Amino acid sequence: xxxxxxxxxxxxxxxxxxxxxxxxxxxxxxxxxxxxxxxxxxxxxxxxxxxxxxxxxxxxxxxxxxxxxxxxxxxxxxxxxxxxxxxxxxxxxxxxxxxxxxxxxxxxxxxxxxxxxxxxxxxxxxxxxxxxxxxxxxxxxxxxxxxxxxxxxxxxxxxxxxxxxxxxxxxxxxxxxxxxxxxxxxxxxxxxxxxxxxxxxxxxxxxxxxxxxxxxxxxxxxxxxxxxxxxxxxxxxxxxxxxxxxxxxxxxxxxxxxxxxxxxxxxxxxxxxxxxxxxxxxxxxxxxxxxxxxxxxxxxxxxxxxxxxxxxxxxxxxxxxxxxxxxxxxxxxxxxxxxxxxxxxxxxxxxxxxxxxxxxxxxxxxxxxxxxxxxxxxxxxxxxxxxxxxxxxxxxxxxx
Numbered sequence: 001x002x003x004x005x006x007x008x009x010x011x012x013x014x015x016x017x018x019x020x021x022x023x024x025x026x027x028x029x030x031x032x033x034x035x036x037x038x039x040x041x042x043x044x045x046x047x048x049x050x051x052x053x054x055x056x057x058x059x060x061x062x063x064x065x066x067x068x069x070x071x072x073x074x075x076x077x078x079x080x081x082x083x084x085x086x087x088x089x090x091x092x093x094x095x096x097x098x099x100x101x102x103x104x105x106x107x108x109x110x111x112x113x114x115x116x117x118x119x120x121x122x123x124x125x126x127x128x129x130x131x132x133x134x135x136x137x138x139x140x141x142x143x144x145x146x147x148x149x150x151x152x153x154x155x156x157x158x159x160x161x162x163x164x165x166x167x168x169x170x171x172x173x174x175x176x177x178x179x180x181x182x183x184x185x186x187x188x189x190x191x192x193x194x195x196x197x198x199x200x201x202x203x204x205x206x207x208x209x210x211x212x213x214x215x216x217x218x219x220x221x222x223x224x225x226x227x228x229x230x231x232x233x234x235x236x237x238x239x240x241x242x243x244x245x246x247x248x249x250x251x252x253x254x255x256x257x258x259x260x261x262x263x264x265x266x267x268x269x270x271x272x273x274x275x276x277x278x279x280x281x282x283x284x285x286x287x288x289x290x291x292x293x294x295x296x297x298x299x300x301x302x303x304x305x306x307x308x309x310x311x312x313x314x315x316x317x318x319x320x321x322x323x324x325x326x327x328x329x330x331x332x333x334x335x336x337x338x339x340x341x342x343x344x345x346x347x348x349x350x351x352x353x354x355x356x357x358x359x360x361x362x363x364x365x366x367x368x369x370x371x372x373x374x375x376x377x378x379x380x381x382x383x384x385x386x387x388x389x390x391x392x393x394x395x396x397x398x399x400x
């Protein structure tokens with residue numbers, strides 16, 4: 001069922017309710033008029049760290065300062081997610097903002113309360129979940145978890161609902177705190193994970209029910225075969241119904257980044273692992289054959305002690321935000337093309353950083369959301385056409 005059809009059903013249902021049953025979440029004033037240019041920040045004062053000497057550096061195409069409310073605590077930040085020609089981000093300090101990353105302008109904004117989830121691309125639309133800025137009235141026997149809004153990439157509202165459920169059923173989620181994630185859960189639902197708890201949300205009614213908090217597997221299909229790839233410390237590939245283990249790695253890995261699709265080759269899985277070389281901490285990147293063969297490749301490692309976030313394109317280009325050391329001030333972004341060529345590194349501003357760093361790969365740029373109020377636009381990751389295995393990503397978001 002399409003999102004537009006869902007929207008029609010929602011509007012019909014809403015017309016049958018009294019104003020007391022469900023009030024419209026009236027939008028707050030936009031912090032900046034859509035279309036206005038956002039303030040740019042200096043891009044020529046990037047830090048120079050000895051650990052990154054010898055790595056190719058890159059200059060941002062632009063650094064955009066987002067409008068925030070400093071009087072509001074920054075509990076949550078999320079995104080970016082690429083939707084059409086905009087990058088959508090979320091924050092407790094501004095709700096949801098969509099930015100035209102090519103022009104540095106705000107395309108649209110949507111209000112939210114103090115807690116917000118990461119925006120999520122659902123089909124051709126964007127799902128926005130967070131506290132209600134104007135809480136609606138719901139039945140006495142239900143508990144309000146928040147509000148869910150579905151919008152087009154241009155900002156047109158398609159649906160709006162209160163997220164609600166039976167108190168006992170969703171008590172664990174209501175009390176949960178921690179990292180958040182949203183993913184597709186069937187044709188008409190999404191799953192919202194917060195900490196160790198999750199609920200599935202019906203996009204028509206907003207009804208929430210407890211759900212398994214295990215993230216969905218990475219699905220790879222090749223020559224009429226299908227693998228469901230899970231990161232369970234090791235990498236495990238399953239096939240069939242019921243799913244049975246087809247192959248697995250002996251070693252553990254820090255993260256499963258995505259799938260790699262190179263011309264005239266079977267798909268590979270891109271993984272990252274924290275290690276050390278001569279007592280110096282490093283981040284290693286490997287590609288493993290997704291079909292279970294021993295074929296693979298290793299990329300040039302970078303220094304670092306942790307991963308703060310990453311984004312992967314539809315063919316496997318990946319940009320990773322890396323923590324350099326324990327100072328919490330020295331972090332950088334490294335970009336790899338699908339053929340595992342290290343394209344560039346970019347040091348983030350040298351300042352105390354406690355919020356996660358969001359990374360997304362657009363058709364012609366890498367978009368980084370950091371420090372709760374800044375979008376940094378970095379060059380694309382396509383490898384030079386003369387390099388082995390060079391490929392170019394499509395303009396679509398990769399399938400999770």
